[in-house]
Amino acid sequence: MxxxxxxxxxxxxxxxxxxxxxxxxxxxxxxxxxxxxxxxxxxxxxxxxxxxxxxxxxxxxxxxxxxxxxxxxxxxxxxxxxxxxxxxxxxxxxxxxxxxxxxxxxxxxxxxxxxxxxxxxxxxxxxxxxxxxxxxxxxxxxxxxxxxxxxxxxxxxxxxxxxxxxxxxxxxxxxxxxxxxxxxxxxxxxxxxxxxxxxxxRQPKPAARCIEWTHSTSLIEPTQRQALKFESRDGMLRNILTRAVPALAATYAQQVLATVLGRAGLCTADVSAWIMHAGGRDVLLALERAFQLKAEDLRYSAAMLREYGNLSSAFVYFVLEAALADEAPGGWWWLSSFGAGFSCHGALLRVS
CATH class of the missing domain: 3.40.47.10 (Thiolase/Chalcone synthase)
Known part of the structure:
Protein backbone atom coordinates (compact mmCIF):
# COMPACT_ATOMS: atom_id res chain seq x y z
CA MET A 1 0.00 0.00 0.00
CA ARG A 202 -1.78 -0.38 -4.70
CA GLN A 203 0.88 1.44 -6.69
CA PRO A 204 2.83 4.64 -5.86
CA LYS A 205 2.09 7.93 -7.56
CA PRO A 206 4.41 8.31 -10.57
CA ALA A 207 7.20 10.88 -10.31
CA ALA A 208 6.44 11.63 -6.66
CA ARG A 209 7.87 10.79 -3.27
CA CYS A 210 7.20 7.14 -2.53
CA ILE A 211 5.59 6.38 0.86
CA GLU A 212 5.09 2.66 1.34
CA TRP A 213 3.23 0.99 4.22
CA THR A 214 5.33 -2.07 5.16
CA HIS A 215 4.54 -3.51 8.61
CA SER A 216 1.98 -2.69 11.31
CA THR A 217 0.60 -4.05 14.55
CA SER A 218 -1.94 -3.19 17.26
CA LEU A 219 -2.22 -3.60 21.01
CA ILE A 220 -5.51 -3.35 22.90
CA GLU A 221 -5.68 -3.57 26.70
CA PRO A 222 -9.35 -3.54 27.84
CA THR A 223 -8.37 -3.59 31.52
CA GLN A 224 -7.24 0.04 31.07
CA ARG A 225 -10.53 1.12 29.47
CA GLN A 226 -11.38 3.43 32.37
CA ALA A 227 -8.22 5.50 31.91
CA LEU A 228 -9.40 7.18 28.70
CA LYS A 229 -12.86 7.00 27.19
CA PHE A 230 -16.11 8.77 26.43
CA GLU A 231 -19.16 8.11 28.55
CA SER A 232 -22.72 9.17 27.84
CA ARG A 233 -24.16 11.53 30.44
CA ASP A 234 -27.26 13.70 30.15
CA GLY A 235 -27.50 12.76 26.47
CA MET A 236 -24.00 14.08 25.74
CA LEU A 237 -20.44 12.75 25.47
CA ARG A 238 -18.29 13.26 28.55
CA ASN A 239 -14.57 12.68 28.13
CA ILE A 240 -12.82 10.68 30.85
CA LEU A 241 -9.15 11.67 30.99
CA THR A 242 -6.92 10.41 33.81
CA ARG A 243 -3.38 11.04 35.01
CA ALA A 244 -2.38 7.53 33.90
CA VAL A 245 -2.67 8.37 30.19
CA PRO A 246 0.89 9.65 29.48
CA ALA A 247 2.49 6.61 31.10
CA LEU A 248 0.08 4.20 29.40
CA ALA A 249 0.66 5.82 26.02
CA ALA A 250 4.43 5.61 26.40
CA THR A 251 4.39 2.01 27.63
CA TYR A 252 2.14 0.64 24.90
CA ALA A 253 3.65 2.78 22.15
CA GLN A 254 7.08 1.43 23.04
CA GLN A 255 5.78 -2.17 22.94
CA VAL A 256 4.18 -1.65 19.53
CA LEU A 257 7.35 -0.03 18.19
CA ALA A 258 9.55 -2.85 19.47
CA THR A 259 7.28 -5.48 17.92
CA VAL A 260 7.31 -3.96 14.44
CA LEU A 261 10.99 -3.01 14.44
CA GLY A 262 11.82 -6.54 15.58
CA ARG A 263 9.90 -8.03 12.64
CA ALA A 264 11.74 -5.73 10.25
CA GLY A 265 15.16 -6.35 11.80
CA LEU A 266 15.54 -2.67 12.66
CA CYS A 267 16.27 -0.58 15.76
CA THR A 268 15.08 2.85 16.94
CA ALA A 269 18.16 4.52 15.45
CA ASP A 270 17.02 3.40 11.99
CA VAL A 271 13.90 5.59 12.17
CA SER A 272 14.47 8.91 10.42
CA ALA A 273 11.08 10.56 11.05
CA TRP A 274 8.51 10.15 13.82
CA ILE A 275 4.85 10.62 12.89
CA MET A 276 3.28 10.39 16.35
CA HIS A 277 -0.09 11.24 17.82
CA ALA A 278 0.70 13.79 20.51
CA GLY A 279 -2.16 13.61 23.01
CA GLY A 280 -0.68 16.53 24.92
CA ARG A 281 2.61 17.96 26.09
CA ASP A 282 2.97 15.44 28.94
CA VAL A 283 2.32 12.57 26.52
CA LEU A 284 5.02 13.83 24.15
CA LEU A 285 7.49 14.08 27.03
CA ALA A 286 6.62 10.52 28.12
CA LEU A 287 7.14 9.25 24.55
CA GLU A 288 10.45 11.08 24.31
CA ARG A 289 11.68 9.37 27.48
CA ALA A 290 10.35 5.91 26.57
CA PHE A 291 11.87 5.97 23.06
CA GLN A 292 15.07 7.70 24.26
CA LEU A 293 14.59 10.47 21.71
CA LYS A 294 15.44 14.15 21.60
CA ALA A 295 12.73 16.81 21.53
CA GLU A 296 13.79 17.57 17.95
CA ASP A 297 12.78 14.04 16.90
CA LEU A 298 9.15 14.78 17.79
CA ARG A 299 9.18 18.29 16.34
CA TYR A 300 6.39 17.69 13.82
CA SER A 301 4.01 16.37 16.49
CA ALA A 302 4.95 19.23 18.83
CA ALA A 303 4.41 21.84 16.10
CA MET A 304 0.97 20.51 15.17
CA LEU A 305 -0.03 20.31 18.84
CA ARG A 306 1.07 23.89 19.41
CA GLU A 307 -0.97 25.28 16.54
CA TYR A 308 -4.05 23.02 16.49
CA GLY A 309 -4.30 21.32 19.87
CA ASN A 310 -5.19 17.64 20.11
CA LEU A 311 -7.19 16.83 16.97
CA SER A 312 -7.92 13.28 18.17
CA SER A 313 -7.96 10.76 15.30
CA ALA A 314 -7.17 13.37 12.63
CA PHE A 315 -3.92 14.45 14.29
CA VAL A 316 -1.45 12.07 12.61
CA TYR A 317 -2.53 13.18 9.11
CA PHE A 318 -1.44 16.71 10.06
CA VAL A 319 1.89 15.41 11.38
CA LEU A 320 2.52 13.34 8.24
CA GLU A 321 1.64 16.33 6.06
CA ALA A 322 4.06 18.52 8.05
CA ALA A 323 6.91 16.02 7.67
CA LEU A 324 6.32 15.82 3.91
CA ALA A 325 6.15 19.61 3.57
CA ASP A 326 9.45 19.90 5.43
CA GLU A 327 11.01 17.28 3.13
CA ALA A 328 12.03 15.14 6.09
CA PRO A 329 14.82 12.71 5.16
CA GLY A 330 13.76 9.44 3.58
CA GLY A 331 14.27 5.98 4.98
CA TRP A 332 12.11 4.43 7.70
CA TRP A 333 9.32 6.53 9.19
CA TRP A 334 7.28 5.49 12.23
CA LEU A 335 3.54 6.25 12.26
CA SER A 336 1.70 5.65 15.54
CA SER A 337 -1.58 6.50 17.28
CA PHE A 338 -3.10 5.58 20.62
CA GLY A 339 -6.21 6.32 22.62
CA ALA A 340 -9.45 4.96 24.06
CA GLY A 341 -9.52 1.29 24.84
CA PHE A 342 -6.67 1.53 25.92
CA SER A 343 -5.37 0.95 22.39
CA CYS A 344 -2.16 1.63 20.53
CA HIS A 345 -1.23 1.05 16.90
CA GLY A 346 1.90 1.54 14.83
CA ALA A 347 3.09 1.19 11.24
CA LEU A 348 6.49 1.28 9.60
CA LEU A 349 6.68 3.37 6.43
CA ARG A 350 9.46 3.19 3.84
CA VAL A 351 9.96 6.63 2.29
CA SER A 352 12.08 7.40 -0.75
Whole structure:
Protein backbone atom coordinates (compact mmCIF):
# COMPACT_ATOMS: atom_id res chain seq x y z
CA MET A 1 0.00 0.00 0.00
CA UNK A 2 1.24 3.48 -0.90
CA UNK A 3 0.23 6.96 0.23
CA UNK A 4 -0.48 9.01 -2.90
CA UNK A 5 -1.57 12.23 -1.17
CA UNK A 6 -2.56 13.78 2.16
CA UNK A 7 -5.17 16.47 2.79
CA UNK A 8 -6.20 18.29 5.96
CA UNK A 9 -8.90 20.77 6.94
CA UNK A 10 -9.89 22.83 9.97
CA UNK A 11 -12.52 25.46 10.74
CA UNK A 12 -11.44 29.01 9.91
CA UNK A 13 -11.79 30.39 13.46
CA UNK A 14 -8.54 30.27 15.45
CA UNK A 15 -8.64 30.75 19.22
CA UNK A 16 -5.63 31.11 21.52
CA UNK A 17 -5.60 29.60 24.97
CA UNK A 18 -5.63 33.13 26.45
CA UNK A 19 -8.84 33.85 24.54
CA UNK A 20 -10.33 30.57 25.76
CA UNK A 21 -9.58 31.44 29.39
CA UNK A 22 -11.07 34.90 29.00
CA UNK A 23 -14.25 33.46 27.47
CA UNK A 24 -14.54 30.89 30.26
CA UNK A 25 -14.19 33.53 32.97
CA UNK A 26 -16.99 35.66 31.53
CA UNK A 27 -19.32 32.70 30.93
CA UNK A 28 -22.15 31.51 33.19
CA UNK A 29 -20.20 28.29 33.65
CA UNK A 30 -17.47 30.05 35.60
CA UNK A 31 -19.88 30.75 38.47
CA UNK A 32 -21.36 27.24 38.25
CA UNK A 33 -18.01 25.52 38.79
CA UNK A 34 -16.03 25.48 42.03
CA UNK A 35 -12.74 27.16 42.98
CA UNK A 36 -10.71 24.05 42.22
CA UNK A 37 -12.15 23.99 38.69
CA UNK A 38 -11.15 27.62 38.26
CA UNK A 39 -7.62 26.76 39.35
CA UNK A 40 -7.38 23.79 36.96
CA UNK A 41 -8.59 25.82 33.98
CA UNK A 42 -6.26 28.70 34.74
CA UNK A 43 -3.31 26.38 35.26
CA UNK A 44 -3.83 24.58 31.95
CA UNK A 45 -4.57 27.70 29.91
CA UNK A 46 -1.88 29.94 31.43
CA UNK A 47 1.10 27.62 31.69
CA UNK A 48 3.09 26.13 28.82
CA UNK A 49 0.92 23.13 28.02
CA UNK A 50 2.31 22.66 24.52
CA UNK A 51 -0.74 24.29 22.92
CA UNK A 52 -0.98 27.87 21.75
CA UNK A 53 -4.15 27.81 19.66
CA UNK A 54 -7.01 25.65 18.43
CA UNK A 55 -9.44 25.76 15.51
CA UNK A 56 -13.07 25.42 16.60
CA UNK A 57 -16.30 25.35 14.57
CA UNK A 58 -17.63 28.42 16.38
CA UNK A 59 -18.27 31.99 15.27
CA UNK A 60 -17.61 33.07 18.86
CA UNK A 61 -16.11 31.35 21.88
CA UNK A 62 -19.25 32.27 23.77
CA UNK A 63 -21.02 29.57 21.71
CA UNK A 64 -18.94 26.82 23.30
CA UNK A 65 -20.76 27.32 26.60
CA UNK A 66 -24.17 26.50 25.11
CA UNK A 67 -23.93 22.88 26.17
CA UNK A 68 -27.03 20.81 25.45
CA UNK A 69 -27.64 17.67 23.33
CA UNK A 70 -29.47 19.36 20.47
CA UNK A 71 -26.93 22.17 20.03
CA UNK A 72 -24.01 19.77 20.04
CA UNK A 73 -25.67 17.31 17.65
CA UNK A 74 -26.46 20.11 15.21
CA UNK A 75 -22.87 21.37 15.40
CA UNK A 76 -21.58 17.93 14.49
CA UNK A 77 -24.02 17.59 11.59
CA UNK A 78 -23.12 21.03 10.25
CA UNK A 79 -19.37 20.63 10.62
CA UNK A 80 -18.23 17.00 10.30
CA UNK A 81 -19.39 16.35 6.70
CA UNK A 82 -17.96 19.69 5.54
CA UNK A 83 -14.53 19.15 7.15
CA UNK A 84 -14.34 15.52 6.00
CA UNK A 85 -15.15 16.49 2.42
CA UNK A 86 -12.73 19.42 2.42
CA UNK A 87 -9.81 17.27 3.60
CA UNK A 88 -10.78 14.56 1.10
CA UNK A 89 -10.98 17.04 -1.77
CA UNK A 90 -7.48 18.28 -0.98
CA UNK A 91 -6.09 14.75 -0.84
CA UNK A 92 -7.83 13.84 -4.09
CA UNK A 93 -6.49 16.96 -5.79
CA UNK A 94 -2.93 16.00 -4.84
CA UNK A 95 -3.30 12.36 -5.84
CA UNK A 96 -3.57 12.78 -9.61
CA UNK A 97 -6.78 10.73 -9.52
CA UNK A 98 -10.40 11.51 -10.32
CA UNK A 99 -13.32 10.91 -7.96
CA UNK A 100 -14.40 7.98 -10.11
CA UNK A 101 -11.09 6.21 -9.46
CA UNK A 102 -11.85 5.78 -5.73
CA UNK A 103 -13.08 2.27 -5.01
CA UNK A 104 -13.55 2.55 -1.23
CA UNK A 105 -13.99 5.25 1.38
CA UNK A 106 -13.39 4.78 5.12
CA UNK A 107 -14.45 7.45 7.62
CA UNK A 108 -13.57 7.43 11.33
CA UNK A 109 -14.94 9.68 14.07
CA UNK A 110 -15.74 9.55 17.78
CA UNK A 111 -17.16 13.02 18.49
CA UNK A 112 -20.63 12.53 17.04
CA UNK A 113 -23.04 10.05 15.50
CA UNK A 114 -24.93 10.17 12.22
CA UNK A 115 -27.11 7.54 10.58
CA UNK A 116 -26.68 7.25 7.63
CA UNK A 117 -23.02 7.73 8.43
CA UNK A 118 -20.47 10.29 7.35
CA UNK A 119 -19.30 8.16 4.44
CA UNK A 120 -22.55 8.89 2.59
CA UNK A 121 -22.00 12.64 2.95
CA UNK A 122 -18.49 12.27 1.54
CA UNK A 123 -19.77 10.19 -1.37
CA UNK A 124 -22.31 12.91 -2.12
CA UNK A 125 -19.99 15.91 -1.75
CA UNK A 126 -17.14 14.40 -3.78
CA UNK A 127 -19.44 12.74 -6.34
CA UNK A 128 -17.86 9.33 -5.75
CA UNK A 129 -19.22 6.31 -7.61
CA UNK A 130 -22.53 4.87 -6.43
CA UNK A 131 -20.89 1.44 -6.12
CA UNK A 132 -18.01 2.66 -3.94
CA UNK A 133 -17.35 0.51 -0.87
CA UNK A 134 -18.18 2.68 2.16
CA UNK A 135 -17.23 2.06 5.78
CA UNK A 136 -17.94 4.12 8.91
CA UNK A 137 -15.75 3.37 11.94
CA UNK A 138 -16.72 4.75 15.34
CA UNK A 139 -15.65 4.46 18.96
CA UNK A 140 -11.88 4.23 18.51
CA UNK A 141 -11.05 7.68 19.83
CA UNK A 142 -7.68 9.28 19.17
CA UNK A 143 -6.27 5.96 17.93
CA UNK A 144 -8.66 5.61 14.98
CA UNK A 145 -6.36 6.68 12.13
CA UNK A 146 -4.27 3.52 12.20
CA UNK A 147 -7.20 1.05 12.26
CA UNK A 148 -8.65 3.09 9.39
CA UNK A 149 -5.42 2.70 7.42
CA UNK A 150 -5.16 -0.99 8.35
CA UNK A 151 -8.60 -1.56 6.80
CA UNK A 152 -7.47 0.31 3.68
CA UNK A 153 -4.42 -1.95 3.51
CA UNK A 154 -6.62 -5.06 3.77
CA UNK A 155 -8.97 -3.84 1.03
CA UNK A 156 -6.08 -3.11 -1.33
CA UNK A 157 -4.36 -6.41 -0.55
CA UNK A 158 -7.58 -8.32 -1.26
CA UNK A 159 -7.86 -6.77 -4.75
CA UNK A 160 -11.22 -5.28 -3.76
CA UNK A 161 -10.14 -1.94 -5.24
CA UNK A 162 -7.19 0.02 -6.58
CA UNK A 163 -7.57 3.22 -4.56
CA UNK A 164 -8.98 3.93 -1.07
CA UNK A 165 -9.94 7.26 0.48
CA UNK A 166 -9.17 7.30 4.23
CA UNK A 167 -10.67 10.06 6.41
CA UNK A 168 -10.62 10.89 10.11
CA UNK A 169 -12.76 13.82 11.23
CA UNK A 170 -13.38 15.12 14.74
CA UNK A 171 -15.57 18.00 15.92
CA UNK A 172 -14.42 18.19 19.51
CA UNK A 173 -16.50 21.34 20.00
CA UNK A 174 -19.54 19.10 19.40
CA UNK A 175 -18.47 16.86 22.28
CA UNK A 176 -18.13 19.64 24.85
CA UNK A 177 -18.93 18.85 28.47
CA UNK A 178 -18.06 20.78 31.62
CA UNK A 179 -18.13 19.89 35.29
CA UNK A 180 -15.80 20.07 38.29
CA UNK A 181 -13.83 16.94 37.39
CA UNK A 182 -10.19 17.93 36.59
CA UNK A 183 -9.94 15.42 33.75
CA UNK A 184 -13.07 16.79 32.09
CA UNK A 185 -11.78 20.36 32.39
CA UNK A 186 -8.33 19.50 31.05
CA UNK A 187 -9.95 17.71 28.11
CA UNK A 188 -11.99 20.82 27.32
CA UNK A 189 -8.74 22.81 27.17
CA UNK A 190 -6.86 20.43 24.85
CA UNK A 191 -8.99 19.39 21.90
CA UNK A 192 -9.60 21.12 18.57
CA UNK A 193 -11.66 20.47 15.43
CA UNK A 194 -10.22 19.11 12.20
CA UNK A 195 -10.10 16.41 9.55
CA UNK A 196 -7.35 14.50 7.81
CA UNK A 197 -7.52 12.41 4.66
CA UNK A 198 -5.23 10.18 2.62
CA UNK A 199 -5.46 8.52 -0.76
CA UNK A 200 -4.02 4.99 -0.54
CA UNK A 201 -3.21 2.95 -3.63
CA ARG A 202 -1.78 -0.38 -4.70
CA GLN A 203 0.88 1.44 -6.69
CA PRO A 204 2.83 4.64 -5.86
CA LYS A 205 2.09 7.93 -7.56
CA PRO A 206 4.41 8.31 -10.57
CA ALA A 207 7.20 10.88 -10.31
CA ALA A 208 6.44 11.63 -6.66
CA ARG A 209 7.87 10.79 -3.27
CA CYS A 210 7.20 7.14 -2.53
CA ILE A 211 5.59 6.38 0.86
CA GLU A 212 5.09 2.66 1.34
CA TRP A 213 3.23 0.99 4.22
CA THR A 214 5.33 -2.07 5.16
CA HIS A 215 4.54 -3.51 8.61
CA SER A 216 1.98 -2.69 11.31
CA THR A 217 0.60 -4.05 14.55
CA SER A 218 -1.94 -3.19 17.26
CA LEU A 219 -2.22 -3.60 21.01
CA ILE A 220 -5.51 -3.35 22.90
CA GLU A 221 -5.68 -3.57 26.70
CA PRO A 222 -9.35 -3.54 27.84
CA THR A 223 -8.37 -3.59 31.52
CA GLN A 224 -7.24 0.04 31.07
CA ARG A 225 -10.53 1.12 29.47
CA GLN A 226 -11.38 3.43 32.37
CA ALA A 227 -8.22 5.50 31.91
CA LEU A 228 -9.40 7.18 28.70
CA LYS A 229 -12.86 7.00 27.19
CA PHE A 230 -16.11 8.77 26.43
CA GLU A 231 -19.16 8.11 28.55
CA SER A 232 -22.72 9.17 27.84
CA ARG A 233 -24.16 11.53 30.44
CA ASP A 234 -27.26 13.70 30.15
CA GLY A 235 -27.50 12.76 26.47
CA MET A 236 -24.00 14.08 25.74
CA LEU A 237 -20.44 12.75 25.47
CA ARG A 238 -18.29 13.26 28.55
CA ASN A 239 -14.57 12.68 28.13
CA ILE A 240 -12.82 10.68 30.85
CA LEU A 241 -9.15 11.67 30.99
CA THR A 242 -6.92 10.41 33.81
CA ARG A 243 -3.38 11.04 35.01
CA ALA A 244 -2.38 7.53 33.90
CA VAL A 245 -2.67 8.37 30.19
CA PRO A 246 0.89 9.65 29.48
CA ALA A 247 2.49 6.61 31.10
CA LEU A 248 0.08 4.20 29.40
CA ALA A 249 0.66 5.82 26.02
CA ALA A 250 4.43 5.61 26.40
CA THR A 251 4.39 2.01 27.63
CA TYR A 252 2.14 0.64 24.90
CA ALA A 253 3.65 2.78 22.15
CA GLN A 254 7.08 1.43 23.04
CA GLN A 255 5.78 -2.17 22.94
CA VAL A 256 4.18 -1.65 19.53
CA LEU A 257 7.35 -0.03 18.19
CA ALA A 258 9.55 -2.85 19.47
CA THR A 259 7.28 -5.48 17.92
CA VAL A 260 7.31 -3.96 14.44
CA LEU A 261 10.99 -3.01 14.44
CA GLY A 262 11.82 -6.54 15.58
CA ARG A 263 9.90 -8.03 12.64
CA ALA A 264 11.74 -5.73 10.25
CA GLY A 265 15.16 -6.35 11.80
CA LEU A 266 15.54 -2.67 12.66
CA CYS A 267 16.27 -0.58 15.76
CA THR A 268 15.08 2.85 16.94
CA ALA A 269 18.16 4.52 15.45
CA ASP A 270 17.02 3.40 11.99
CA VAL A 271 13.90 5.59 12.17
CA SER A 272 14.47 8.91 10.42
CA ALA A 273 11.08 10.56 11.05
CA TRP A 274 8.51 10.15 13.82
CA ILE A 275 4.85 10.62 12.89
CA MET A 276 3.28 10.39 16.35
CA HIS A 277 -0.09 11.24 17.82
CA ALA A 278 0.70 13.79 20.51
CA GLY A 279 -2.16 13.61 23.01
CA GLY A 280 -0.68 16.53 24.92
CA ARG A 281 2.61 17.96 26.09
CA ASP A 282 2.97 15.44 28.94
CA VAL A 283 2.32 12.57 26.52
CA LEU A 284 5.02 13.83 24.15
CA LEU A 285 7.49 14.08 27.03
CA ALA A 286 6.62 10.52 28.12
CA LEU A 287 7.14 9.25 24.55
CA GLU A 288 10.45 11.08 24.31
CA ARG A 289 11.68 9.37 27.48
CA ALA A 290 10.35 5.91 26.57
CA PHE A 291 11.87 5.97 23.06
CA GLN A 292 15.07 7.70 24.26
CA LEU A 293 14.59 10.47 21.71
CA LYS A 294 15.44 14.15 21.60
CA ALA A 295 12.73 16.81 21.53
CA GLU A 296 13.79 17.57 17.95
CA ASP A 297 12.78 14.04 16.90
CA LEU A 298 9.15 14.78 17.79
CA ARG A 299 9.18 18.29 16.34
CA TYR A 300 6.39 17.69 13.82
CA SER A 301 4.01 16.37 16.49
CA ALA A 302 4.95 19.23 18.83
CA ALA A 303 4.41 21.84 16.10
CA MET A 304 0.97 20.51 15.17
CA LEU A 305 -0.03 20.31 18.84
CA ARG A 306 1.07 23.89 19.41
CA GLU A 307 -0.97 25.28 16.54
CA TYR A 308 -4.05 23.02 16.49
CA GLY A 309 -4.30 21.32 19.87
CA ASN A 310 -5.19 17.64 20.11
CA LEU A 311 -7.19 16.83 16.97
CA SER A 312 -7.92 13.28 18.17
CA SER A 313 -7.96 10.76 15.30
CA ALA A 314 -7.17 13.37 12.63
CA PHE A 315 -3.92 14.45 14.29
CA VAL A 316 -1.45 12.07 12.61
CA TYR A 317 -2.53 13.18 9.11
CA PHE A 318 -1.44 16.71 10.06
CA VAL A 319 1.89 15.41 11.38
CA LEU A 320 2.52 13.34 8.24
CA GLU A 321 1.64 16.33 6.06
CA ALA A 322 4.06 18.52 8.05
CA ALA A 323 6.91 16.02 7.67
CA LEU A 324 6.32 15.82 3.91
CA ALA A 325 6.15 19.61 3.57
CA ASP A 326 9.45 19.90 5.43
CA GLU A 327 11.01 17.28 3.13
CA ALA A 328 12.03 15.14 6.09
CA PRO A 329 14.82 12.71 5.16
CA GLY A 330 13.76 9.44 3.58
CA GLY A 331 14.27 5.98 4.98
CA TRP A 332 12.11 4.43 7.70
CA TRP A 333 9.32 6.53 9.19
CA TRP A 334 7.28 5.49 12.23
CA LEU A 335 3.54 6.25 12.26
CA SER A 336 1.70 5.65 15.54
CA SER A 337 -1.58 6.50 17.28
CA PHE A 338 -3.10 5.58 20.62
CA GLY A 339 -6.21 6.32 22.62
CA ALA A 340 -9.45 4.96 24.06
CA GLY A 341 -9.52 1.29 24.84
CA PHE A 342 -6.67 1.53 25.92
CA SER A 343 -5.37 0.95 22.39
CA CYS A 344 -2.16 1.63 20.53
CA HIS A 345 -1.23 1.05 16.90
CA GLY A 346 1.90 1.54 14.83
CA ALA A 347 3.09 1.19 11.24
CA LEU A 348 6.49 1.28 9.60
CA LEU A 349 6.68 3.37 6.43
CA ARG A 350 9.46 3.19 3.84
CA VAL A 351 9.96 6.63 2.29
CA SER A 352 12.08 7.40 -0.75
Missing amino acids: YFRAIGTATPVARYTKAECLEAFQRSDWFARLDARAHFVARSVLQRDNGIEARRLALDSLDEVFAIDPNTLAQRFLATAPALAAQAAERALAGSGLAAGDIGAVIVSTCTGYLCPGLSGYVVERLALRADVLAFDLVGQGCAAALPNLQLAHALLASDSCEHVLSICVEVSSAAMYLDNDPGVLISACLFGDGAGAAILS
